[in-house]
Amino acid sequence: MPGEVDLSVSVGALRLSNPVLAASGTFGYGIEFAHLVDLDRLGGIVVKGLSIQPMNGAPPPRMCETPSGVMNAVGLQNVGVRAFVAEKLPALRAYRTAIVANVFGYTVNEYVEVIRVLEDADGLAAYELNVSCPNTARGGIHYGCDPQMIAEVVSAARKVARRPLWVKLAPNVTDIGILARAAEEAGADVLTVANTYPAMSVDFRTRQSRLGSLTGGLSGPAIKPITLRLVYEACHAVKLPVVGLGGIERPEDVLEYLIVGASAVQVGTSNFVEPTACVRILEGVERLCLSEKVFSISGLKDSINHKYR
Ligand SMILES: Cc1cc2nc3c(=O)[nH]c(=O)nc-3n(C[C@H](O)[C@H](O)[C@H](O)COP(=O)(O)O)c2cc1C
Numbered sequence: 488m489p490g491e492v493d494l495s496v497s498v499g500a501l502r503l504s505n506p507v508l509a510a511s512g513t514f515g516y517g518i519e520f521a522h523l524v525d526l527d528r529l530g531g532i533v534v535k536g537l538s539i540q541p542m543n544g545a546p547p548p549r550m551c552e553t554p555s556g557v558m559n560a561v562g563l564q565n566v567g568v569r570a571f572v573a574e575k576l577p578a579l580r581a582y583r584t585a586i587v588a589n590v591f592g593y594t595v596n597e598y599v600e601v602i603r604v605l606e607d608a609d610g611l612a613a614y615e616l617n618v619s620c621p622n623t624a625r626g627g628i629h630y631g632c633d634p635q636m637i638a639e640v641v642s643a644a645r646k647v648a649r650r651p652l653w654v655k656l657a658p659n660v661t662d663i664g665i666l667a668r669a670a671e672e673a674g675a676d677v678l679t680v681a682n683t684y685p686a687m688s689v690d691f692r693t694r695q696s697r698l699g700s701l702t703g704g705l706s707g708p709a710i711k712p713i714t715l716r717l718v719y720e721a722c723h724a725v726k727l728p729v730v731g732l733g734g735i736e737r738p739e740d741v742l743e744y745l746i747v748g749a750s751a752v753q754v755g756t757s758n759f760v761e762p763t764a765c766v767r768i769l770e771g772v773e774r775l776c777l778s779e780k781v782f783s784i785s786g787l788k789d790s791i792n793h794k795y796r
Pocket of ligand 1: 510511512513535536557559561563589617655681682683705706707708710732733734735753754755756757
């Protein structure tokens with residue numbers, strides 16, 4: 488019965504009403520979903536990645552389906568941080584849900600500049616740095632693949648950010664623990680694990696990529712077992728809280744991420760299938776907890792049973 492399970496969780500210093508947040512890039516700036524979803528029911532909303540200048544994004548097609556997944560090459564289209572603050576944030580502030588600003592840049596200075604603009608605005612709960620971005624000053628190597636580059640961008644962001652700093656790691660790395668520790672030592676408060684997986688989809692008849700950008704990022708149920716392992720490994724590599732995401736479509740998926748150590752989760756691709764997915768999943772989580780006699784969801788965190796090890 489509603490109200491019998493304490494769904495609240497802590498993610499570092501932030502207290503959330505429940506562990507289900509909408510993931511960046513899959514829920515617009517949040518406000519576009521207000522006529523479909525009661526935004527106050529969500530644990531939080533991570534808004535589309537924000538850059539210092541508006542960006543038009545990649546050529547179409549930008550999304551295609553794969554078995555059990557979706558590929559996208561949106562190219563980080565966004566209105567730019569100043570338009571977000573002026574046009575989107577005022578309406579978002581009316582809601583109780585935690586708003587997390589996802590931030591990216593092509594140089595360290597661009598990350599810093601975006602945060603500086605956000606620092607002057609009210610109504611944000613945290614920043615999430617998307618480090619799955621090419622560093623143009625270093626020949627396009629992604630920040631998230633190199634511990635030194637992660638350290639550089641996180642420590643620069645830390646100097647200007649007064650709000651909690653979440654760092655969203657890339658999944659295509661040999662040892663997530665090394666990257667997680669680099670972010671922790673540079674001053675991250677929370678890790679988000681993880682982003683999409685670099686991938687490719689080709690139509691053999693046309694011999695063309697199904698995406699305008701040739702390659703893209705894979706998300707959805709196909710990536711869940713791979714990312715679940717990354718979340719488990721990150722949780723055991725650092726003391727920081729970890730927010731897990733990748734392929735969550737059922738309430739059971741949320742519980743699995745919490746059991747391997749996540750403090751909260753985000754739901755991404757499922758929002759494209761069903762705009763009300765976050766609320767449906769959350770309601771299912773509450774029902775599952777009741778049937779399993781779990782009365783405080785935070786008790787599930789890191790409760791994995793290692794019996795078969
Ligand atoms: C269309 C699309 C756009 C995305 N845009 C962003 C973004 O701007 N910033 C970011 O950090 N992640 C972005 N992501 C990644 C998602 O937030 C999430 O990490 C990933 O899709 C895995 O979760 P899922 O399997 O639940 O979708 C995007 C994903 C999709 C599918």
